[in-house]
Amino acid sequence: MTQKLALITGASRGLGAALAEALAPTHHIVAVARTTGALEELDDRIKSVGGSATLAPMDITVPEAMATLCRGIHDRWGQLNLWLHTAIHAAPLSPANFVAAKDWQKSMAINATATSVLIPYVAPLLGQTGQAVFFEDPRAGEKFFGAYGATKAAQMSLANSWRIETAKTGPKVQVLTPQPMATAVRARFFPGEDRDALASPQQEAARLLPQILTAAD
Template identity: 75%
Template sequence: MTQTALITGASRGLGAALAQALAPTHHIIAVAKTTGALEELDDRIKAKGGTATLAPMDITKPEAMATLCRGIFDRWGHLDLWLHTAIHAAPLAPADHIDTKDFAKSVAANVTATGTLIAYVAPLLGESGQAVFFDDPSAGQKFFGSYGATKAAQIALARSWQAETRHTGPRVHIATPAPMPTATRARFFPGEDRSALNDPHAQAADILAQLAASPV
């Protein structure tokens, strides 16, 4: 049976690194809004001898996610792995100057879409599949109100699901990657020395090693 991995937010950064790391062993279902970046990822996956299904979709559109998950069920009948790296990084701002439109986008992408996807993906993972979410300890830091609050809410959803499925599956994991030179981080720290940050491919390898070593 084909091993399948759904990666939401797969076009760049950690999501793309995870897709490439899993390519030799999994068929990658890559979701992102940017078609060109997905096509470039597909080339890199093929170079590793892997295969991918590209899904240029917006995770905040419930009907698109329903179509995606129905397509996964119709073609493969299951998912082995879901890695949720998609995030909306609103501009930094003082808490009393947060733009209401930016905050609404953050809630839609980071919280509402996550809850919707959990409901849609859980039946595909069944008892034996695994889901992975990625924490970021920025909540509560100055100027991170919009991103930090919604990222913390996303992880709270994941922790609830993790507790609820501890004895039944799927297995839910929450990883905290080290700082990486991603586009998201560049928006937050534009003058940072990126050479001191951690390689996304090394982080992806570490995360997958932790999954493989986790108890069933």
């Protein structure tokens, strides 16, 4: 394949889906998410602009599934040009002393542990010239954001360590901070918010894409 290859984890909706659509004219998209129907809808939108995608309805918290995914990418294409990690779990807001064990465990599994598994799986596919991009949402230490804030901060700590460690050797690692968006995740946190005042995921994808592609060159 002469076309560049982009892996997007968390591609079924929100910023992940918007970035998949924005990259489709220049990249073949490997779209990973648990929701098959949403991935199929994304595939339709990508095809409508002349792009192509490989759908991978998988759970990123299952290491064996992620190993199979990465081995499949290696066997079929040999390498990746770009990895965008947008998968996230938004646990219900709660005082720290009332965080439910199941919410903490799910947040840790998706936001932190899966990232720690994916980085060593994906890194060999990116090699020295590929690029990984993570997306910051600095909620650590805010009231009621205990489970989300702590596990998102753990994800960002991993990403930033990897970014510094590979600055001279590659792959290129970026951490970008999106503007507030009208997504399902944000609606869980701020249900009464005026969503008309927020950026759409498509607008943010368009704003962030030049930073992603410039760094990839």
